[in-house]
Amino acid sequence: xxxxxxxxxxxxxxxxxxxxxxxxxxxxxxxxxxxxxxxxxxxxxxxxxxxxxxxxxxxxxxxxxxxxxxxxxxxxxxxxxxxxxxxxxxxxxxxxxxxxxxxxxxxxxxxxxxxxxxxxxxxxxxxxxxxxxxxxxxxxxxxxxxxxxxxxxxxxxxxxxxxxxxxxxxxxxxxxxxxxxxxxxxxxxxxxxxxxxxxxxxxxxxxxxxxxxxxxxxxxxxxxxxxxxxxxxxxxxxxxxxxxxxxxxxxxxxxxxxxxxxxxxxxxxxxxxxxxxx
Numbered sequence: 001x002x003x004x005x006x007x008x009x010x011x012x013x014x015x016x017x018x019x020x021x022x023x024x025x026x027x028x029x030x031x032x033x034x035x036x037x038x039x040x041x042x043x044x045x046x047x048x049x050x051x052x053x054x055x056x057x058x059x060x061x062x063x064x065x066x067x068x069x070x071x072x073x074x075x076x077x078x079x080x081x082x083x084x085x086x087x088x089x090x091x092x093x094x095x096x097x098x099x100x101x102x103x104x105x106x107x108x109x110x111x112x113x114x115x116x117x118x119x120x121x122x123x124x125x126x127x128x129x130x131x132x133x134x135x136x137x138x139x140x141x142x143x144x145x146x147x148x149x150x151x152x153x154x155x156x157x158x159x160x161x162x163x164x165x166x167x168x169x170x171x172x173x174x175x176x177x178x179x180x181x182x183x184x185x186x187x188x189x190x191x192x193x194x195x196x197x198x199x200x201x202x203x204x205x206x207x208x209x210x211x212x213x214x215x216x217x218x219x220x221x222x223x224x225x226x227x228x229x230x231x232x233x234x235x236x237x238x239x240x241x242x243x244x245x246x247x248x249x250x251x252x253x254x255x256x257x258x259x260x261x262x263x264x265x266x267x268x269x270x271x272x273x274x275x276x277x278x
Contacts, residue, residue, distance in 0.1 A: 001251055002026040002185070002233035007240035010035055014043050020248035024050035026185075026231055027085065037084035052229050053126060053183065054082050055091035061110040061145075062095050062135060068110070072117065079121045089182060090118065091126045091157060094133035094142060107135065108148035115151030126182030128157035131165050132197040138168050143176055155182030158221065159233065161189060161204055164212040165196050174220040181226055185233040186258060188212045204234045206251055207258035218262035230259060 001022045006013045010031045017025055025044065032040055044051055057078060060071055082090060092114065095107075111127065118125050129142040136142050143156050156176060163170050188210030192199050207214045218230075232251050239247060 001248065002028070002231055003031045004028050005232055005234040005236075005239060005251060006244050006247060007242070008244050010040060011043055012244055014047055014049060016244035016248040018047035018049050019245060020252040022049070022248070022252060024052040024229065024231075026091070026183075026233060027051050027054050027087070029054070029056070032081075037081045041085050051085050051087040052231065053089040053091050054078070054085060054087050055093075057090055057092045059095045059097050060092055060114060062107045063097060072113075075114065075117060079118070079123060082123060083121070088122065089124050089126055091128055091183070094127070094129045094136035096130060096133055098134060104145060104148060108145045111145060111149035111154055112151045115149065115154040119151075119153050124153040124155060124182065125151075126155050126157040128159055128185075129162055131162040131200065132195075137162070138166065139163060139173070139176070140168075143180075146180070155180050157181075157183045157185065159185040159187075160207075160212065160214050160217045161185075161187050161200055164214070164217060165189065165199060170217050171220060173217070174224040176221075176224075178221070178224050178226040178228075181221065181228060183228065184218070184221060184226070184230045186214055186218065186230060186255065187232065187234045188214055201235045202237050204236050205239075206232070206234065206254040208254050214258050215261040215265060218259060219265045222259075222262050223266040230255065 001017045003013050003025055006016060014025065041051065057075065078090060115125055127142050127146055129136045129139050131137050136145065139156060139158055146154050146156055158173065158181060186207055187204040188207045189199065189204050189212055191211045192203060232255055
């Protein structure tokens with residue numbers, strides 16, 4: 001479960017997530033306000049939680065060339081924190097600034113450079129297409145750039161909201177090699193007449209409580225053999241005020257239900273699926 005799903009302090013979030021039966025967390029950088037990385041790691045260890053990834057790195061790929069050195073310096077400081085957290089994956093969100101003056105080769109080159117820096121530290125990168133990204137807003141575009149970069153330690157992050165909010169097709173998710181998918185994030189949402197960024201950041205909900213076909217989104221990836229982590233990442237203002245423990249339990253139930261439904265869909269199609277982590 002992404003820590004962003006719950007309100008409250010980091011210790012309270014971790015306790016609720018562990019008690020609900022999750023095996024790990026996605027840790028947001030702002031959750032470390034008031035806590036050092038070693039303290040956060042110790043709290044997770046005490047509860048048996050893996051820190052699956054650290055996020056977000058924003059607006060890295062593309063952009064003015066004279067800013068690249070400063071961005072790389074910032075990345076190295078992030079890697080220092082990841083070492084203390086003992087997590088190996090950094091989530092990069094697609095650039096939302098105006099980088100229209102750069103071509104795909106330059107953007108892919110930045111991904112390759114980031115992957116090289118990460119590999120030198122023993123890390124990997126998960127690249128996520130934000131649905132309001134100005135150059136990259138679909139998983140298809142993100143995957144094309146990852147392939148072009150040639151960086152074996154840069155994988156694709158799939159987020160059900162970003163695909164389903166755009167009414168983007170997802171049948172071809174099965175064409176992405178499962179070992180190149182870094183993470184799957186799931187959430188639902190009601191259909192709303194709202195700009196996609198506001199919709200995403202304030203109105204997501206648990207799978208099965210909105211209007212999205214989250215089951216259909218998961219099915220082709222599971223059918224293709226994906227066995228990595230599946231996480232709840234839900235930005236919802238109302239959820240922040242809910243009691244943490246019941247919401248975490250409801251989250252686990254919703255996540256199990258949607259993954260079970262997706263696997264049932266796969267098995268009805270005569271295909272095998274693999275176990276995955278939640």
